Amino acid sequence: MEIIIAKNAGLCYGVRRALTIAKKTRRLKKGKVSTLGDLIHNPQVISDLRKGGISSVENPDELEEGTVIIRSHGVSPDVYKNISQKNLEIIDATCPIVKKIQKLVEKLAKEKMEIIIVGNKEHPEIKGLIGYSRGQGLIIENEIQAGRLPFKKKRAVLAQSTQDLFLFEKVVSCLIEKTEELRVYNTICHSTQTRQRATSELASQVQALFIVGGKASSNTNKLYQISKRILPNTHFIESAEQITPRMLRGAKKIGISGGASTPPEAIEEAVQKIKKTFEHQPQRESSVQCQR
Amino acid sequence: MEIIIAKNAGLCYGVRRALTIAKKTRRLKKGKVSTLGDLIHNPQVISDLRKGGISSVENPDELEEGTVIIRSHGVSPDVYKNISQKNLEIIDATCPIVKKIQKLVEKLAKEKMEIIIVGNKEHPEIKGLIGYSRGQGLIIENEIQAGRLPFKKKRAVLAQSTQDLFLFEKVVSCLIEKTEELRVYNTICHSTQTRQRATSELASQVQALFIVGGKASSNTNKLYQISKRILPNTHFIESAEQITPRMLRGAKKIGISGGASTPPEAIEEAVQKIKKTFEHQPQRESSVQCQR
Numbered sequence: 170m171e172i173i174i175a176k177n178a179g180l181c182y183g184v185r186r187a188l189t190i191a192k193k194t195r196r197l198k199k200g201k202v203s204t205l206g207d208l209i210h211n212p213q214v215i216s217d218l219r220k221g222g223i224s225s226v227e228n229p230d231e232l233e234e235g236t237v238i239i240r241s242h243g244v245s246p247d248v249y250k251n252i253s254q255k256n257l258e259i260i261d262a263t264c265p266i267v268k269k270i271q272k273l274v275e276k277l278a279k280e281k282m283e284i285i286i287v288g289n290k291e292h293p294e295i296k297g298l299i300g301y302s303r304g305q306g307l308i309i310e311n312e313i314q315a316g317r318l319p320f321k322k323k324r325a326v327l328a329q330s331t332q333d334l335f336l337f338e339k340v341v342s343c344l345i346e347k348t349e350e351l352r353v354y355n356t357i358c359h360s361t362q363t364r365q366r367a368t369s370e371l372a373s374q375v376q377a378l379f380i381v382g383g384k385a386s387s388n389t390n391k392l393y394q395i396s397k398r399i400l401p402n403t404h405f406i407e408s409a410e411q412i413t414p415r416m417l418r419g420a421k422k423i424g425i426s427g428g429a430s431t432p433p434e435a436i437e438e439a440v441q442k443i444k445k446t447f448e449h450q451p452q453r454e455s456s457v458q459c460q461r
Numbered sequence: 462m463e464i465i466i467a468k469n470a471g472l473c474y475g476v477r478r479a480l481t482i483a484k485k486t487r488r489l490k491k492g493k494v495s496t497l498g499d500l501i502h503n504p505q506v507i508s509d510l511r512k513g514g515i516s517s518v519e520n521p522d523e524l525e526e527g528t529v530i531i532r533s534h535g536v537s538p539d540v541y542k543n544i545s546q547k548n549l550e551i552i553d554a555t556c557p558i559v560k561k562i563q564k565l566v567e568k569l570a571k572e573k574m575e576i577i578i579v580g581n582k583e584h585p586e587i588k589g590l591i592g593y594s595r596g597q598g599l600i601i602e603n604e605i606q607a608g609r610l611p612f613k614k615k616r617a618v619l620a621q622s623t624q625d626l627f628l629f630e631k632v633v634s635c636l637i638e639k640t641e642e643l644r645v646y647n648t649i650c651h652s653t654q655t656r657q658r659a660t661s662e663l664a665s666q667v668q669a670l671f672i673v674g675g676k677a678s679s680n681t682n683k684l685y686q687i688s689k690r691i692l693p694n695t696h697f698i699e700s701a702e703q704i705t706p707r708m709l710r711g712a713k714k715i716g717i718s719g720g721a722s723t724p725p726e727a728i729e730e731a732v733q734k735i736k737k738t739f740e741h742q743p744q745r746e747s748s749v750q751c752q753r
Contacts, residue, residue, distance in 0.1 A: 338637055342630040345647050346654070353633075353643040362638070 170447050172440055173375060175426035176367035176460035179433050181360045183264025183330075184209050187241040190262040194236055195223050198258070201235030205252070206293055208240045208262075209430040210386035212407070232257055242293035243267045245300020266330050266358045267294055273354060274301040277325050282352070285309050285318075287340050288329030292387050295329055311336065315343040327354040331361045331388030331429055333395060361388060361429065367460055368392050368426040372399035376420035379412065380405045381439050382431040389428030396426070409438035414446050462739050464732055465667060466717045468659035468752035471728050473652045473721035475556025475622075476501050479533040482554040486528055487515050490550070493527030497544070498585055500532045500554075502678035502722045504699070524549055534585035535559045537592020558622050558650045559586055565646060566593040569617050574644070577601050577610075579632050580621030584679050587621055603628065607635040619646040623653045623680030623721055625687060653680060653721065659752055660684050660718040664691035668712035671704065672697045673731050674723040681720030688718065700727065701734035709738055 180188075187208055195202050203226045207215050215225060226232055229251050236258045239249075243263035252259060263271075277284050284306045288295040299306045309315050326344055328337045334357055344351050372378050378396050382389030384407060396403040404416055417423065423443055427436050444455055472480075479500055487494050495518045499507050507517060518524055521543050528550045531541075535555035544551060555563075569576050575597055580587040582600045591598045601607050618636055620629045626649055636643050664670055670688050674681030676699060688695040696708055709715065715735055719728050736747055 334638070338634040341633060341637060341645075345630055345633060345645055346626070348645075349647060351645040351647070353637055353640075353645055355637050355641060355643070 170420075170443075170455045171422045172443055172455065172457045173371060173422060173424050174436060174440070174457070174459045175364065175371045175424060177360055177364035178367075178381075178426040179428075179431045179436050181358070181364075181429035183241040183266060183358075184429050186264065187238075187262040188214070190260060191218065191223055191238050192221070194238060194260050195221060198236045202238070203232060203235065204238045204240055205229060205232070205244065205248075206240055206242070207385075208238070210383040210389070210428075211430045211432060211435070212383055213435065214430075214432055236260060238262050240293070241267065243271060243297040244293075245297045247300055248297075263297075264330070266356075267297070270327065270330060270356045271298060271301050273327065273356065274298050274306065277352075278303040278305050281305070283307065283321060283324040285315070285324060285326040285340070285344065286329070287326065287332055287337050289387050292329060294331075298329075309340055312339040312343045315340045315347075318344070318347055320347050322348075323350045323352075324348050325352040325354065327356045329387070330356060330358045331391065332357050333391040334362055334365055335395070336391075364426070364429075365392065365395055368424075369395050369399060371424040371426065371460070372396040372403065375400070375422040375424035376402060377417055378403045378424035378426065379416075379439055379443075381407075381409075381425060381427040381435050383407060383428075386428045386430045389431060392426055392428055396424075406439070408435065409442035412439065412442045412446065414449075417443065417446055462712075462735075462747045463714045464717060464735055464747065464749045465663060465714065466728060466732070466749070466751045467656065467663045467719075469652055469656035470659075470673075470717065470719045471721075471723045471725050473650070473656075475533040475558060475650075476721050478556065479530075479554040480506070482552060483510065483515055483530050484513070486530060486552050487513060490528045494530070495524060495527065496530045496532055497521060497524070497536065497540075498532055498534070499677075500530070502675040502681070502720075503724060503727070504675055505727065506722075506724055528552060530554050532585070533559065535563060535589040536585075537589045539592055540589075555589075556622070558648075559589070562619065562622060562648045563590060563593050565619060565648065566590050566598065569644075570595040570597050573597070575599065575613060575616040577607070577616060577618040577632070577636065578621070579618065579624055579629050581679050584621060586623075590621075601632055604631040604635045607632045607639075610636070610639055612639050614640075615642045615644075616640050617644040617646065619648045621679070622648060622650045623683065624649050625683040626654055626657055627687070628683075656718070656721075657684065657687055660716075661687050661691060663716040663718065663752070664688040664695065667692070667714040667716035668694060669709055670695045670716035670718065671708075671731055671735075673699075673701075673717060673719040673727050675699060675720075678720045678722045681723060684718055684720055688716075698731070701730035704731065704734045704738065706738050706741075709735065 241264040393405040533556040672685040685697040
C-alpha cells in the first residue's frame with residue numbers, strides 16, 4: 170500500500186503568514202486580541218487559537234477595545250473604515266496576493282470598467298473585493314450565471330485567489346461570446362493552481378483520495394470537486410476519524426490532499442489512520458510519498 | 462424527408478460586397494481588371510469571373526497595368542505599398558470587419574503588446590494581419606502551439622474573422638494559465654459565429670449533413686470540423702454531384718450548410734440533388750426549410 174500526498178497540500182503561504190502574525194501579536198500585545206472572522210476555515214486551529222487567547226469576532230460592531238487582526242482574506246474599505254474609527258489597534262494580515270487583487274479591482278473601478286469577479290458570494294475574500302469595485306463589480310459563481318449577462322463592448326474578469334481554474338476558464342469562454350474586448354486577469358494564486366493541478370493528477374493515479382479540511386473552506390471544497398470529477402472514490406473529511414476501512418477497500422495507492430487552510434497535523438493524522446487501518450489487513454507493507 | 466438549410470449558410474456580407482465591387486469595377490473600367498489572389502475560395506465563381514473579364518493574379522509582381530482589386534481578406538501594408546508604387550488603380554474591397562481587425566492589430570502593436578493571432582498561417586487574411594503587427598504578432602493555429610508559449614505578464618489575443626469559436630476559446634483557456642493580464646478580442650465576425658452555432662445545432666438534429674463549399678476555404682473546413690464532431694455522417698462536398706444515395710441512407714432529416722464563400726446556387730444544387738435521389742425511393746414526400 171502506498172500513500173501519496175499531493176504537492177502543495179495544506180496551509181498556504183498567506184494563511185501560514187496570518188497565523189504567525191496572530192501568534193506574534195498575542196505575545197506582544199496586552200489586553201484583548203481578536204480576529205475579525207475566523208482566521209482560518211479549520212475548527213481545530215480555531216479552537217487552539219481560542220485556548221491561546223485569540224478570540225474570533227464575526228461582527229465588527231462587537232469589537233470595542235484591544236487589538237484586531239484582519240485575516241488573510243482581507244476586508245472591504247467600508248469595514249476597514251468602520252474599525253479604524255474605533256479605539257482599536259489594527260493588525261492587517263491580509264494575504265499579499267489578495268491585497269494585489271484588491272488594488273486591481275480598485276484600479277479597474279477607476280477606469281470605469283465592469284468587473285466580473287468569479288467567486289463564491291458568501292466568501293470573505295469576495296465580500297472584501299466587491300467593496301473595492303465602487304458598484305461596478307458583479308459576482309459570478311458559475312458559467313450559467315455568466316451566460317445570462319448581456320453583450321458588452323468592454324469588461325474585465327478576475328477570480329477569487331483560490332478559485333477552481335477550470336471553472337474560471339469556463340466562465341471566460343462564456344464571456345468571450347458576450348464581450349468585444351475582455352480583459353482577463355488570472356488572479357488565482359500560483360500555490361492554488363499547483364495544488365489543484367497536483368490533486369487532479371493524483372486523482373487519476375490512485376484508487377482512493379482523501380481531501381482533508383474544514384467543510385467551510387471554499388478552496389478545500391473546490392479540491393474535492395476537482396478530484397471527484399476524475400475519481401468517484403474521493404472523500405471529503407474534516408478529521409482522520411472519518412476514514413473507514415470500507416473507503417480503503419481494494420485501494421493499493423491512496424492519495425491525500427488538503428486546502429490552503431488545512432494544517433499539516435490534520436494531513437499527518439490522516440496518514441496515520443490509513444496506515445493503522447491497513448495494519449489489520451493481510452498485506453502490511455506501506456510507504457508514504459510527498460510530491461515535490 | 463426533410464431538408465434543413467442552416468442559418469447564414471453561404472456567402473457572407475464581406476464576400477458578397479467584394480463580388481459586387483468587382484463586377485461594378487469591370488463595368489466601369491477599361492483595360493485589364495485583376496484581383497490580387499482569388500476573390501473567393503470557390504472554383505465555380507472564379508471560373509465565372511474569369512469568363513466575365515476579371516482575372517486573378519497570385520503574385521503582385523505580375524501586375525503591371527489596369528485596375529487591381531484587393532479581395533475581402535485584405536493585404537499587409539507591405540503588399541499595399543508594393544502595388545501602390547506601380548502604375549495601377551487600386552480598388553480596395555477588404556471586408557470592413559477585417560479592416561477593423563487590421564486597425565486593432567496596428568493599435569496593439571503601437572502599445573508594444575505581444576499579439577497572438579489565432580488563425581491559419583497560410584490564410585490570406587492572416588498574412589495581411591500579421592503585417593500590421595510590426596513583428597510583435599505570433600500566429601497560433603491550435604491549443605497545442607499555445608501550450609508551448611512562455612509565461613508573460615501581459616499579452617493580447619484575437620482571431621481570424623472566420624475562426625472556429627470553440628478553438629479560439631480553447632486557445633484562450635490555455636493562455637489564461639500563461640498570462641497575468643490577457644486582453645481577449647473576439648474578432649470572429651457575427652455572421653461566422655451565427656453560421657457555426659446554427660451548423661452545430663443542425664448537426665444534432667439531422668441524420669446526414671452536407672457542408673457545401675471549396676476545399677480551399679478555411680471557414681468552410683471549420684464548419685465541417687464543427688459538424689463532424691457531433692455527427693459522423695457529415696460530408697464535405699465541392700459540388701452536388703458528389704452526393705451519393707449511400708450518404709443519405711436511413712436519413713429522414715438532412716442538413717445543409719456552407720461557408721462564407723459558398724454561392725447560393727451551390728446550396729440550391731445540393732437541395733435538388735438530394736430531392737432527386739429521394740424520388741427513387743419509396744417515401745417520396747419532401748420539404749425544404751431554411752433557418753432564419
